[in-house]
Amino acid sequence: MEETLNLEDILDVIKSSALMIAIMTLLFGCIAAFGTLFFITPQYESNTQILVSQSQQSEVIDNQDIQASLQLVNTYRDIIKSPTVLDDVIQNLNLEESTEAVSNKINVTNQDQSQVLTVTVTDESAQRAEDIANEIGTVFQEKVTEVMSVDNVSVLATADVGENPAPVSPQPVINIAIGLILGLLVGLGIAFLKAFLDKRIQSEEDVEKYLDLPVIGTVAKFK
Structure with missing residues (x-):
């Protein structure tokens, strides 16, 4: 059976991996901010x-x-x-x-x-x-x-930089924004890759969706 990915599936993937996506976004943003402040010489x-x-x-x-x-x-x-x-x-x-x-x-x-x-x-x-x-x-x-x-x-x-010249680079706001966007894209990529590779059937909906079979009963999990 051919798999199709609809909007509901996309939202489910994002929702299930929201924490990981948020962590990756913040991580890349922090890396960009740290690199801008400590490793790029102002020009x-x-x-x-x-x-x-x-x-x-x-x-x-x-x-x-x-x-x-x-x-x-x-x-x-x-x-x-x-x-x-x-x-x-x-x-x-x-x-x-x-x-x-x-x-x-x-x-x-x-x-x-x-x-x-x-x-x-x-x-x-x-x-x-x-x-x-x-x-x-x-x-x-x-x-x-x-x-x-x-x-x-x-x-x-003649050239005159003034008393308090501002550097033209780096631009922290732009660099951090790029870092956040890159982190978001990496997080989304990992989330969808994980969902694509995960072939486990974990719910009644998965049985009907992937096996095209009706669910006639379930067995409760006992501890």
């Missing part, structure tokens, strides 16, 4: 904005100058993360990190058709993230003149 972000404009020697701004600046944005993004800039940043700030390690902390973005580059630095120290971001802006402004022979870059906004 801070700091941003500086760099404006790519027309040449400072030009007195008239036209559409051709703007389009030329926009075309240079991708090139400038690569230059910012290149050893040409980062080696000087590391040396000026006396950082004990490799160029590749510092480059991995940097994310350079810009909105579509925008001449503003946003340099975001992520670091375990909020102050160090601010220092690196500001130093990148300073060094890049100097280096781009040498590398590209242009003077169309200026720092629009």
